[in-house]
Amino acid sequence: MITVNTHEAKTRLSELLAKVETGQETVTICRHGRPVAELIQPHAQPPIDRARIHPDLKLKLHGDICVPLDDDTWPEEYR
Numbered sequence: 875m876i877t878v879n880t881h882e883a884k885t886r887l888s889e890l891l892a893k894v895e896t897g898q899e900t901v902t903i904c905r906h907g908r909p910v911a912e913l914i915q916p917h918a919q920p921p922i923d924r925a926r927i928h929p930d931l932k933l934k935l936h937g938d939i940c941v942p943l944d945d946d947t948w949p950e951e952y953r
Contacts, residue, residue: 875902876890879903879905
C-alpha cells in the first residue's frame with residue numbers, strides 16, 4: 875500500500891492510477907497526516923438490466939431522431 879499527501883497525489887496521479895489499475899497497489903491519500911481517500915481497483919460489475927429494474931418504463935420516439943430540428947421547433951429558452 876502506498877500512502878501519499880494530497881499535493882503528492884496531485885503531482886503523481888497518473889503514475890498512482892497506473893499502479894492501482896494493474897492491481898499492484900492501493901493508494902491512501904492523506905491530508906494533514908490523516909487518511910481521507912483510498913484509490914482501489916474497482917470490482918467488475920455486470921451491466922445493469924434496466925428493463926428488469928423498471929419493466930413499465932417505456933420510451934417512444936416520434937419522428938427521425940437523426941434529423942436536426944429547425945429553429946422554430948426548439949423552445950424559445952433553448953434557442
